[in-house]
Amino acid sequence: MVMESQGLARVREIYHDRSHRVKQLKAAGEKVIGYFCVYPVLEMLTALNLVPYRVFGDMREPITKADSCLPTVVCPFIRSALDLGLKGKYDFLDGVVMAHVCEVGEKTAHIWNLYLNPPYFHFIDTPHTVHKAAQKQHKELLKDFEKTLELFTGKELSPGRLREAIEAHNQQRALVRELYNLRKPDPPLISGTETLQVMVALMSLPVEEGNKLLRQVINEVKGRKDGLQKKTRLLIWGSIIDDVALIEMIEGLGANLVMDDTCVGSRFYFPDVELTDDPLDGLAYRYLVELKCPRTFREAVFGETKKDYMADLDSRFSYLKEYAREWNVNGVILQSVRYCDIHGYEVPQVKDYLDSIGLPSIYLEHDYSEAALAPLRTRVQAFLEVIS
């Protein structure tokens, strides 16, 4: 038997052949469930011994099949993911869970179900606000999810198993935060490119395997002697980044990406799930209120009758100030795929906030195509010249 590689070497293997491991598990009789974006509740899958597997797009592959059901003026990431589905690249999945992450995501969920017809499919209609009533509704929606999962697996989702799953996933979150702490020194011990590869690998493995891998990575990175060089330290914000192309380009121009606010990164992993008496309470709260994707409407005070813009910005973005301080950030790259309304409306507002705390930023828009990233080089390099 061939020795399995360890740590970052293993991460790179998985990154370059994401589905390899889950296909092995599937061959051994396990069931793999794809999930789209960060809103499907993974603990419920894990508790029923289902392997969660994040559905991504592929920015290196031209979109050819999705045109027949999604027009070109919508999010190219979602188009790409659907395109891969239509090309049969997600056929190994035993089921798919999608949520009402955004309007196009919601439309795509039903398109996916219609055209790909996976053995199991569920759509969670995640509310748009964090009002108390929305939290309650979210819990009801998770109960609906539980019912269809139980029907599919023929097993009951016991609160005990759910608690264990929450602990395992919280463990993963704690380990990711520990890994992110290794980006705090100057120079950081691990690059942005490597970190993204780790995140992608974690989203391609069962949680316990991911935790084991994370421990190896953390040990390996802590022991590094010939680390990175000191460079301008950047935070990257915005829509999904599931390929290293953009990060590699930025780091190649003389910067270290030391922190992110994206959903294949801190946005997905940082908040824990509180272990509540009824575990669904903690899950419903965390996945609605604590996930910080701008798809959710938030206000400084519930039902406020006057709006104070700066207070509003502060309530929505103050965590970025903390990130900037703790990771000692010199500048912020705001990036979004074209046609993302969710992030598009946010851009001038997050820029206002960063201006108010004196943190320079630049906005980059791209087409989710590796080949089309080149024009961004000059902008990034000039930004680095401006801030250094």
Place this chain on the structure above:
Amino acid sequence: MTKVVIMDVDGGICARVVGPTGAEHRRLANRVMEEALEQANLSFDEISYVIATGYGRLNVPFADRQITELTCHARGVVSLFPAVRIAIDIGGQDAKGLKIKEGKLIDFVMNDKCAAGTGRFLEVIAAALGVKLEELGEISLKSTNKVKISNTCTIFAQQEVISYISKGIPLEDIVAGLHDAITSRVVKMVRRLKIEPDVVFTGGVAKNIGVVYAMKENLGCEVLVPEEPLFTGAIGAAILGKELTLGAMSKGEPIPRKERRLEEITFFS
């Protein structure tokens, strides 16, 4: 176009040369450099430091360092107009807006994706009109009733222009309309920087007096144009090179040079 500026330690310009550009960036860069050295009566070894900028900056094999055209332009414009707050540069392939505060670049916008709003737009349409690019400015000054070009895409605008010709609309009114179209497109982009005077206009297109007029009209304020608007980027690069060299020398450090060579490389053959 490939431009070279050689500057002495006091900031005096020893040579200023412009040559063609094209797919064979590297070979052309060498050639223009040789010409500049000849003009300055210097040998390559006498050059302390070389900065490459612009699109071809990665294809200059003899450069010590690459710096973006945004930083170089800003530096060049500041050296000519110290009170500048907004610099607008329209070149053959891109257009950019620079926001400058106390002589430093603090923000920028650029268009490098779409030909409309760059010099390329005027090139394409001058060809369709059968006039020389250099003549556009003078022609437009005669206009009394400029047309409105409603298409923003270069290809469609070209068709629109042809339809105006066939309708018998005077050439000068069409050309003035074109100048208005390109300018309003660029100004729209630059407005993101919040425009305030002094505004400086550079790049090859700034040589076109018609566009300069249209720019003033669109901005609603005075626009300063350097005598040689083509060279601000190169001048800026030379100044930055000079500063880096002097900085290193004053600290007694070695000049951070790359290993470099000036020869006809055989990359493409």
Place this chain on the structure above:
Amino acid sequence: MTNEKKRTINRLKTMYPLRALLDEMYKGNIEASKAGKPTAWCMVTFWEGDVILKAMDVESVYPENYGAVCAAFGAAPAYLDRSDADGFPTHMCGYARNCLGYTARMMDLGEIPPGAPMGGMPKPILLLSSGSLCDAHYKWFQALGRYLDAPVWTMELPLPGVKESRIEGAYEHNIGFMVAELREFVTFLERLLSKKMDWDKLDELIDDMIEMNRVWYEINELRKARPCPMHSRDFWSSMSGSLYPSGDLKVSVDLYRKMYDEVKYRVDNNIGALPIEEKYRLLFLELPPWHSLGFFNQLAERGWNFVVESWSYHPPQPIDLTKVSDPLERIARFTYQWLTGRFPDAFNAGEWGGYSAYPYLEYAQDYQCDGALLHPLVTCRTATNHLMLVQDRLMKKLKIPSLVVEGDIVDLKLFDPVDALRKAETFEETMNHYKKVRRQEGLEW
């Protein structure tokens, strides 16, 4: 030859007073709010918010509609430029960017910008956004916080999947969620306005609103007749009475009733909306090219009748709500019915685009359509993102072809009526062909 203009569509006589009333009401709202009456800027909330605001004496103005007004009057480009200059990406909703630019201008000047068409939109005390169907609906109003200190209330509307809506208890918790949210909204309004809700008034308004929509629904049912008695142009001229309930609803109900009588008379006497033979019956999606509606007259001359259009501008299929005593629950059930009323049928048909595609399959059958005219809008994703799906489902299931003609909501140049007409002429061959195919496959029409 007479000087009389040739009639290409028999417009409904009863449409004119209704349209006049709607125009009056629009102006009345602006006047009232300029005179200092509290004003809310509202997204379309599909009846969730309008009557509640009305019961609280708040004037509603609709920035989406104002976007269409600005586009039609040529005022949009300047507002769009301002939105661009303020850093909002240009790929986003044209109406939203128009409104952001307008508001930025208004706040700079401290008054309605001079030259704002139709009196402009006065400064609001509330922004009522909505999670329904479209992300711009709430992200846009949130972004207005850059310019306005008016609070934003985001109205929730569940959008379940077809299968998920059938899970035991789902209907109840979805309705419960809406009712709870509406109750919070009323409490919020009471706090904002320092006055109490007049529940009796609300009760009556809701009944009028439901009755108005019932009549409006019945009118549209009559359009299934051959020849179809009412063209989409009359639908578009009349729909805002239902979608944006305003003014005295009893007057609107009365005008819709008169319209019903006229349409019924036409059906009973075999009078179609076209003065000539109805050759093709068309389905239209989504927003029409408002500035080029004459295009439909040109098509009418060729025997094209537009018999049904986007379900989302249509009222819900009536359900009995008389036994529901809580007025807020009546609203919730009414709106939820609008969204999910066809889900049981969609489920049986195995169609998971419960509201994005399925309603058109049902319409196309019920109204016996020969083709669909799809109008994708470059900067309106909501009106565009399901069109390919609809096209595919109509062809796969019913052998109904679609003609796609591109346009936009603010860049009016994008719709090219000459080119569209040329395409339409060719499309007749396609419709003829598929008529035969449908017969071969045993479909009724």
